[in-house]
Structure formats: structure tokens, C-alpha cells
Amino acid sequence: MFRYPRRRPADDPPTASPPGTPLLEIDGLSVGYERAGEYTPVLEGVGLTVRDGEFVCVVGASGCGKTTLLKTIDGLIAPAAGEVRVSGRPADPRRGDMAVVFQQDSLYPWRTVLANVRFGLDVRGSRSAATDARSRECVELVGLRGFEDHYPHELSGGMRQRVNLARALAVDPTLLLMDEPFAALDAQTREVMQTELLDIWTRHRKTVLFITHQLDEAVLLADRVIVMAAHPGRVREEIPIDIPRPRDLHTKRGEKFTRYVDHIWKLIEDEVRSSLIPGTAGADRHGA
Template identity: 45%
Template sequence: MADTRIPLLKFDSINVVYNQGKANQVHALKDVSGEIHEGEFVSIIGPSGCGKSTLLHTLDGLIKPTSGSIHVNGRQVEGPGGDRAMVFQDFALMPWHTVYQNVAFGLRLAGKPDREIRERVMHYIQLVGLEGFEGKYPHQLSGGMKQRVGIARAFAVDPKVLLMDEPFSAIDEQTREIMQEEVLKIMLYEKKTVIFITHSIDEAVFLSNRIFLMSVRPGKIVDDLKIDVPYPRTLETKTLPEYQSYKAKIWDHLKGEVARQYLRGEA
């Protein structure tokens, strides 16, 4: 049955072509369309170089599409806006600012009053488990703690859509699994909409309601896979037969796309 809900985010026929001289154009995305509804956690996964991050940055307004349109809550996206917030893989913290100042940064840019800033900053610092570290600087934090600061900063500005670009790729595997559970708890508690880029099949299945599977470049969404495993999820969820079945299906897709890359001489 077709989903008749009005999507929170909708993108139609997105094309991104990088011009590196007339003889060397790179068609990164081709006719990419999709809909994401409020409260969904949607991962995007595909072979290396397929345009996952390009798509995410285009949805954020950091990259202007060559053609196509993007709408959030019915309003066309023309550039970055307060209805979207990005969490980057390299943390992107300001080293001269404390944890508190980093989390407060977007709120101060928005001109929020000091009392509201303090309430929101402390709420999200507590929510990501960093209470007591408000006065610490990034160099005093572990990789996982830095990423918690980035997540708190993004949530603090109360975006409609949270965009996460491989946020756990720079942290160790043990911390990564802990962060997956923490992000799910926050997402469910805050009822936020998340678009998540990852190379990890396991991570995508564990976190997502749906997964967009992308083709080799020029990147296209070739499947929209619903993950029918109930929340809340724990590490024990990963032992379920249906969980393993989803992983196998995605792995088959990736193997096929990588084989196409080899045949084209791009891998």
C-alpha cells in the first residue's frame, strides 16, 4: 500500500554534475528522488564513490544541484537553513571553545536569549552523557566524546531533519556500538527525523526504519528497503534471523555494484 502521508523532506530528480572542464565532467548524482517522513531514521548506503555524501550535502543546501528540487515541510531548499543540521564525520568542533560553547554555538548564531541557550545546552549535554564536561576543550576529550558534542550541538538547534555523514567512522568499534545505541535512544526520545550516511551494513540495519540503496556513479537510489524490526533495538537484536536476512540482502546489492565498478575499470 502506498504511503499517503505528506513527507517532511522530498527531493525530486536531483542531478549533480561537477564541471572540471568540458572534457572532464563528473556526473555524481543522476535523477535521484525520494521522500522521508517525520520521525523516520533513513540510512543511505552504497559502494564507495557513489555520491552518498554528495546527496547528503545537497539535501543540507551545501551543494546546489545542477537540476531538480528539494523541499522541507513544503518549502524549497535554496541553501543551508535552521530546519536542517549536519553532524560531520570529523567532529568539526571549534578547538578554542569548551563543550558548552560548542553546543551553544548554533543557538547564539540564531540570537536565542541566554536563559534559553543554557536550558537547551544543558539538556542536550545531559542527554548525550557529558554532564560534568561542560568546561572541557576538545583536545581533552576522547573521539566518542567529541562526537557526542557534535550530536548535542546539532540537536540543540531543534532541526526538522538531522543529517549525519558517517559520524562514527573515526571512532573505535566498541565505542561505535555504544554510540549506535545512544543515538537510537536520543532519536526515539526526541522524535527526530534522521538521514544517516554509512559504509557499515550492520550499522545501517541496526539504526534504520528504511535504507536507500545506491548504485555506482552516477549515483541513483535503486531500492528503498524497509527494515521491519521493532524499536527499541539492542545488541541482542543483531542475532535475530530477520536482521541477518536484511544484512545479506544489502551485501548482495553491494557486491553486485562493486562488480559493476570492476567491469567499468573504476574500482
């Protein structure tokens, strides 16, 4: 099984020390599908550890299996091989220690903002004055105080995604999985949401695995960026982001920030260019 070696150019900043103890552990994870008797791998031999309180972003060219990875962690897709552990135990979404924020807000149109945020708690059968208070706290946390009684059709796209985030936070997950949550937003709203997410994460230090196509978004948010290779998907490189926190949009103007983005882009560009050359897919094109 081919695996990329971890490499860091000599001009990269020094490695940052990860916080906490291992919370999410992925070991030898392989996922694929069978069609007409032929098995096609989507992920192969993926290994990854995310520590408690760490913010990790996953990037890669389209088709490298980023969303498949997230769905497998959440139990929506069964792996062909390997294991996913959360807090040292096999991952099980029924335990309620994970929450997912998808690209689309997926709010219930007949529920108000507050009722949408409270939904996960309602499903658990824990409706009480305390859960109502918890839901209101999360609405306020994402900047929607005063909109508790509004319905989704009365909100902008950015506001709906804030509700989506508040709903995930309301269940107090150990692990927060985010699949391109800002992709459908306009550029200005997206940057506002990035800074708001950073502020929320700084205050609460949830463990986050965040999928994105935006390289500057990944570098701004992450303690580490995982770059995926494709066909089949696997970890190509792990890049610790040694940029001091707190960070804001001014961080994007720094030389070190630009160097990280350029390095990640070169890795992905290499993947894309190689995939266009016939007969060079997978390990063969890297000389393995």
C-alpha cells in the same frame, strides 16, 4: 534515463508502514561537475522521500554520491537539475530547520563543551538563560553531564562526537543530516554510540537521514535503508526494515537482521564487481 526497479526478494519480511507525512522530498535530483569542458554526473535522477519522524539510512559502494547527496540537501552543493523540499518548501539552510553532523567532530578547540553545544544558538543571536538551559539539557542528553567546562582536547573521540551531536540537537532542527558520524571511532565506541543515538531518537523522534558504510549499523538504526548505485549515483533499492523497536545490540544476532544485511551486501557486491568489468559501467551492465 535509467532507473532501477524496486525489487524485494520473496523471502524478505513484509513492508513496514512509514510514520508521519513527507518532510524531506527529493525529486529528479542531478549533480555533477565540469572539467576541461566535459560534464561528469555524480548523481542522476535521484528521487527520495523521508517522512516526519522517520530514520532513513543511505548505503552504497564508495563513489556512489552519498555525501554529495547530503551536501546538496544542506545547500553546500548546487544541483544541476531537480529539487529538494523540506516541509513542502524548497530547502534553504538559512531557515535553520536542518542540522548536520559530519564524520569529523569539527569542534572549536577554544570553546568548552557547553560553549560548543551553544554555538548554533549563539550564531542566531539568541543567547539567553533559556538557550543556556537548552544547551545544558543537550549536554546531559548525550551523557556528558559534568563535562560542560572541559575543552575538546580533554575528551575522547567518542565524547567529542557526542558534543557534535548535542550541538546539532541544540538548535532543534526539523531534519537531522548525519554523514558517517561514527566512522572515525573504534568498534566498541561505535556500537555504544549507535545505541545512544537510538535512545535519543526514540525519545525525540527527529527526522534523520544517516549516511553510513556499515551495513549492520544501517539495519540497526533505520526504518528504511536506501541502497545507492554508482556512476552516476541513483537509488537502486529502498528496503523497509521490519524489525520491532526498541532495538539494541542484541538485535544484531537475529536471523531477520542477518537476512537484511546479507541482502544489502549482495546489492552492493554486485555494484562493485560490475564496476571492475571493463565496458559495463552504468545502465549497460544491467541490460538497460
